[in-house]
Amino acid sequence: MIIAATLTEPTVKSPINNHFGHSPYFGIYNTKSKEFKLIENTFWKSSKEAGTLAADLLLKSNIEWIIAGRFGSKAIEQLCRNNIRMIIPNEGQTFEQLISLIKH
Amino acid sequence: MARNTKERLIGKAPSYKGMKPYGQQKRKDTEVLLFLEEYEAIRLFDYMSLSQTEAAQNMQVSRPTFTRIYQKARNKIAQSLIEGISIRFEGGHFTFSIEWNYCPDCQISYSVLPSNVRNCPFCNSISVTKSNPI
Numbered sequence A: 001m002i003i004a005a006t007l008t009e010p011t012v013k014s015p016i017n018n019h020f021g022h023s024p025y026f027g028i029y030n031t032k033s034k035e036f037k038l039i040e041n042t043f044w045k046s047s048k049e050a051g052t053l054a055a056d057l058l059l060k061s062n063i064e065w066i067i068a069g070r071f072g073s074k075a076i077e078q079l080c081r082n083n084i085r086m087i088i089p090n091e092g093q094t095f096e097q098l099i100s101l102i103k104h
Numbered sequence B: 001m002a003r004n005t006k007e008r009l010i011g012k013a014p015s016y017k018g019m020k021p022y023g024q025q026k027r028k029d030t031e032v033l034l035f036l037e038e039y040e041a042i043r044l045f046d047y048m049s050l051s052q053t054e055a056a057q058n059m060q061v062s063r064p065t066f067t068r069i070y071q072k073a074r075n076k077i078a079q080s081l082i083e084g085i086s087i088r089f090e091g092g093h094f095t096f097s098i099e100w101n102y103c104p105d106c107q108i109s110y111s112v113l114p115s116n117v118r119n120c121p122f123c124n125s126i127s128v129t130k131s132n133p134i
Helices: A049-059 A075-082 A097-103 B036-047 B054-058 B065-085
Strands: A002-007 A024-031 A034-039 A065-067 A085-089 B008-010 B030-036 B086-089 B092-096 B099-103 B108-112 B129-131
Touching: A002 A097, A024 A097, A049 A075, B008 B036, B008 B054, B030 B036, B030 B065, B036 B054, B036 B065, B036 B092, B054 B065, B065 B086, B108 B129
Parallel strands: A002 A065, A065 A085, B008 B092, B030 B086
Antiparallel strands: A002 A024, A024 A034, A085 B108, B099 B108, B099 B129
């Protein structure tokens, strides 16, 4: 399974960014190969449609889950249409901690 | 005792709180409360041009119930237009079309996919509660 997360810093130890569309980096983790990949969000500063553009970017990587602190309404609509599971962790949790919670 | 009103599914809530009439000499204190399910009925039927049957399926109510919700919405909007009363979007019996659950062990909220089981995706625990993180 491929999991994406919004990151504040370009490392797996980064806390989850609070806003999906305006997050500077996305981390992509493959639970099978245990591979971690970093994507730069080129749309993070755009004032309009940042969420939908970011969702398009991530859908190209065939993600199944997305972790973020908050999602905008347009991003939710788009992610729902594509059957992506959205996950909102408690504040301060890092991507690494969340990956370690997966027990299967 | 009368049966409780079933919750109607809402795809999108309005991004603003209401509407005010323009150019009135005296402001009226009254306002019309347009329920969010009524707003959704207008959005599906008039704005997205769905049929009443399709719109009813979207909101998970029967076609006659949809017609009733829609008619109430029309009446309220008409009252606001004719009498110059402001509209406020508030209240009603509704739930958002995405269901969110919370797992206390992992401390995460997650969206429940239509085809999916409700267990926590991280630890597979079944002791999860409904939540509304957004």
